[in-house]
Amino acid sequence: MGLGHAENIESGKVSRCELAAVCGPTPEKFTRFPNAKGFTRSEELIRSGAVDAVLIATPHFSHTPIGIDALQHGLHVLVEKPISVQKADCERLIAAHQDPKQVFAVMFNQRTDPYYRKVRELIQGGELGPIRRINWIITNWFRPEAYFKLGSWRATWAGEGGGVLLNQCLHNLDLFQWLFGMPKRVRGFCRFGRYHDIEVEDDATAYFEYADGATAVFLTSTGEAPGTNRLEIAGENGKLVLENDALVFIKNEMPMSEFSRTATKAFAAPTTQELKFTFPDHGGQHVAVLQDFVDAILDGKPLLAPAREGIRSVELVNAILFSSALNQTVELPLDSAAYEKYLKEKVSNSRFNKNTVRTPSVLADDFAKSIPR
Amino acid sequence: MGLGHAENIESGKVSRCELAAVCGPTPEKFTRFPNAKGFTRSEELIRSGAVDAVLIATPHFSHTPIGIDALQHGLHVLVEKPISVQKADCERLIAAHQDPKQVFAVMFNQRTDPYYRKVRELIQGGELGPIRRINWIITNWFRPEAYFKLGSWRATWAGEGGGVLLNQCLHNLDLFQWLFGMPKRVRGFCRFGRYHDIEVEDDATAYFEYADGATAVFLTSTGEAPGTNRLEIAGENGKLVLENDALVFIKNEMPMSEFSRTATKAFAAPTTQELKFTFPDHGGQHVAVLQDFVDAILDGKPLLAPAREGIRSVELVNAILFSSALNQTVELPLDSAAYEKYLKEKVSNSRFNKNTVRTPSVLADDFAKSIPR
Numbered sequence: 001m002g003l004g005h006a007e008n009i010e011s012g013k014v015s016r017c018e019l020a021a022v023c024g025p026t027p028e029k030f031t032r033f034p035n036a037k038g039f040t041r042s043e044e045l046i047r048s049g050a051v052d053a054v055l056i057a058t059p060h061f062s063h064t065p066i067g068i069d070a071l072q073h074g075l076h077v078l079v080e081k082p083i084s085v086q087k088a089d090c091e092r093l094i095a096a097h098q099d100p101k102q103v104f105a106v107m108f109n110q111r112t113d114p115y116y117r118k119v120r121e122l123i124q125g126g127e128l129g130p131i132r133r134i135n136w137i138i139t140n141w142f143r144p145e146a147y148f149k150l151g152s153w154r155a156t157w158a159g160e161g162g163g164v165l166l167n168q169c170l171h172n173l174d175l176f177q178w179l180f181g182m183p184k185r186v187r188g189f190c191r192f193g194r195y196h197d198i199e200v201e202d203d204a205t206a207y208f209e210y211a212d213g214a215t216a217v218f219l220t221s222t223g224e225a226p227g228t229n230r231l232e233i234a235g236e237n238g239k240l241v242l243e244n245d246a247l248v249f250i251k252n253e254m255p256m257s258e259f260s261r262t263a264t265k266a267f268a269a270p271t272t273q274e275l276k277f278t279f280p281d282h283g284g285q286h287v288a289v290l291q292d293f294v295d296a297i298l299d300g301k302p303l304l305a306p307a308r309e310g311i312r313s314v315e316l317v318n319a320i321l322f323s324s325a326l327n328q329t330v331e332l333p334l335d336s337a338a339y340e341k342y343l344k345e346k347v348s349n350s351r352f353n354k355n356t357v358r359t360p361s362v363l364a365d366d367f368a369k370s371i372p373r
Numbered sequence: 374m375g376l377g378h379a380e381n382i383e384s385g386k387v388s389r390c391e392l393a394a395v396c397g398p399t400p401e402k403f404t405r406f407p408n409a410k411g412f413t414r415s416e417e418l419i420r421s422g423a424v425d426a427v428l429i430a431t432p433h434f435s436h437t438p439i440g441i442d443a444l445q446h447g448l449h450v451l452v453e454k455p456i457s458v459q460k461a462d463c464e465r466l467i468a469a470h471q472d473p474k475q476v477f478a479v480m481f482n483q484r485t486d487p488y489y490r491k492v493r494e495l496i497q498g499g500e501l502g503p504i505r506r507i508n509w510i511i512t513n514w515f516r517p518e519a520y521f522k523l524g525s526w527r528a529t530w531a532g533e534g535g536g537v538l539l540n541q542c543l544h545n546l547d548l549f550q551w552l553f554g555m556p557k558r559v560r561g562f563c564r565f566g567r568y569h570d571i572e573v574e575d576d577a578t579a580y581f582e583y584a585d586g587a588t589a590v591f592l593t594s595t596g597e598a599p600g601t602n603r604l605e606i607a608g609e610n611g612k613l614v615l616e617n618d619a620l621v622f623i624k625n626e627m628p629m630s631e632f633s634r635t636a637t638k639a640f641a642a643p644t645t646q647e648l649k650f651t652f653p654d655h656g657g658q659h660v661a662v663l664q665d666f667v668d669a670i671l672d673g674k675p676l677l678a679p680a681r682e683g684i685r686s687v688e689l690v691n692a693i694l695f696s697s698a699l700n701q702t703v704e705l706p707l708d709s710a711a712y713e714k715y716l717k718e719k720v721s722n723s724r725f726n727k728n729t730v731r732t733p734s735v736l737a738d739d740f741a742k743s744i745p746r
């Protein structure tokens with residue numbers, strides 16, 4: 001990711017933003033960015049005085065220490081998802097953000113997708129009515145074995161802290177909470193190395209219950225081809241289905257519960273109208289989030305994706321994994337200390353068991369990029 | 374149901390079959406069938422000598438005693454679904470079928486639907502390959518409150534023994550086991566009277582695990598409008614989706630796991646081909662099952678839906694309800710005695726608490742029809 005972000009900035013796609021410095025373990029790569037200072041240790045970049053802001057696109061575990069370091073040195077921070085691997089680290093990272101003038105954002109680029117934005121608008125504007133059930137099948141994350149062989153840290157507890165939920169699906173789980181809020185109870189069913197020679201989960205089904213009684217199923221896998229990406233939402237005022245670049249809203253003329261109470265025929269159902277929304281593309285994605293970050297710094301504009309909201313998708317991932325391990329439903333808010341203990345055991349028994357795994361400068365195997373003063 | 378079946382026979386839709394007798398609590402209805410003898414008690418019809426076979430279309434709880442009575446008196450029996458309300462009664466009913474020359478069938482009319490038959494053919498013929506995951510959203514069973522007010526026995530533990538799973542969804546759960554076999558583990562999440570003023574479940578989500586590692590989600594409700602009926606099956610050789618009168622098979626050129634093991638690119642996926650199946654109608658349904666029953670009696674043809682297979686869908690219903698009540702996963706085969714105990718408690722606390730509820734002749738509130746000698 002880091003190289004792509006640096007190239008987006010370097011090529012001028014983000015207005016009022018310059019690439020002043022880059023950081024990574026491979027100095028040969030710095031030559032691609034002749035106008036930027038090169039660092040091999042994030043500590044040096046953060047203390048260099050060369051930048052106003054940093055984009056942290058390093059392995060997951062290092063987001064917490066690098067993020068805290070950057071925030072404590074007064075920099076604006078845009079962190080790749082997940083903001084941290086587990087809830088307790090998210091809490092530590094968020095706690096380091098003390099200055100309200102410091103902008104602290106997370107790269108949830110899918111929040112810029114007009115399809116998801118339209119879903120959110122239909123929910124928040126009340127058009128869909130209270131939500132009763134959600135079903136998201138998001139199995140189009142197929143990865144062959146070759147993907148996991150790219151690095152020995154991949155798909156290990158010590159290297160990444162989780163599998164498909166943390167790596168591929170985190171965007172979808174962020175959208176889930178962005179659209180529907182946080183559930184009260186989570187029951188997870190994870191399968192570890194079901195399809196691949198890996199130790200983390202590559203297949204998961206989760207059942208959520210919300211405080212207002214709504215229920216949801218979230219289902220993902222990196223082992224299925226061809227996959228599916230289908231989001232269905234049943235609301236009082238109808239049903240929304242997002243699949244294959246079309247958002248279809250089958251709208252009830254009368255809310256379903258009101259119809260149920262008032263209908264006099266035993267087999268009657270509300271009259272419906274079908275609306276279909278399509279958009280020319282999937283929005284500005286990474287570049288749009290970078291622009292949003294810059295605009296927040298320079299103009300004080302509210303962020304599309306504040307980093308403090310990044311704890312929620314991580315909490316969902318942790319809860320699904322923890323529930324699966326405990327073989328029982330877990331209540332939210334998740335006990336972050338209990339999950340941290342569980343994850344530490346997984347990490348200590350991981351096949352990728354590098355002692356240096358939590359040292360940020362060693363883990364920074366890609367570019368951490370920055371926005372200049 | 375009973376009246377409809379009797380009319381199908383009376384109008385000659387079932388070849389080599391005559392309506393010789395009818396049974397029900399309302400003799401006024403017998404006048405519709407002037408050539409048939411009328412009985413108000415099933416015991417009398419069964420002992421009358423007037424018929425070779427009976428179709429039992431009475432309230433669920435009475436299927437067991439009436440079925441046992443008819444089998445013990447040498448009649449061929451076609452029983453409406455569910456064959457019984459709970460697994461222990463299914464075992465008793467099936468045990469009464471001792472004579473292999475007696476034909477004992479169940480009214481699983483949806484097995485005649487060419488869409489489901491095609492799905493089964495693609496699975497059993499090996500075209501889909503081993504199944505990895507199934508997701509069936511079957512929420513198009515919307516029923517307004519008026520439906521449940523039709524009879525005080527409706528949607529009560531004592532009157533029906535269950536809700537949406539036993540009444541509306543039993544067909545789907547039969548198809549589930551007919552297509553995919555029985556799971557090893559079931560986790561159910563039922564909601565009781567979520568959408569209606571009833572005591573039984575009107576909303577359910579279930580997660581299944583199979584012996585070979587396959588997983589499934591089954592989801593239903595009588596409270597959602599507009600509903601969904603979408604069956605998705607992920608197999609090694611591709612994905613099948615049945616929805617809106619179209620069966621789409623996205624077929625992999627190479628099985629997904631073999632592709633995963635052999636691909637050299639990290640983001641590659643199998644090449645696919647799309648096949649679409651549509652059929653002019655949904656098959657012969659009830660009349661076809663009646664014909665199948667008659668042909669089995671007269672020609673010794675194997676049954677499309679032997680009654681002994683009817684225990685499986687009931688076991689799935691019981692397991693989903695029991696798991697939900699226990700708030701934990703249950704293993705199959707289900708402990709039928711434990712479930713019977715649970716259900717008896719529900720029945721004894723039911724708002725519909727008629728002492729006569731298990732007396733067949735009182736419960737036979739519709740027509741039990743028969744096929745003459």
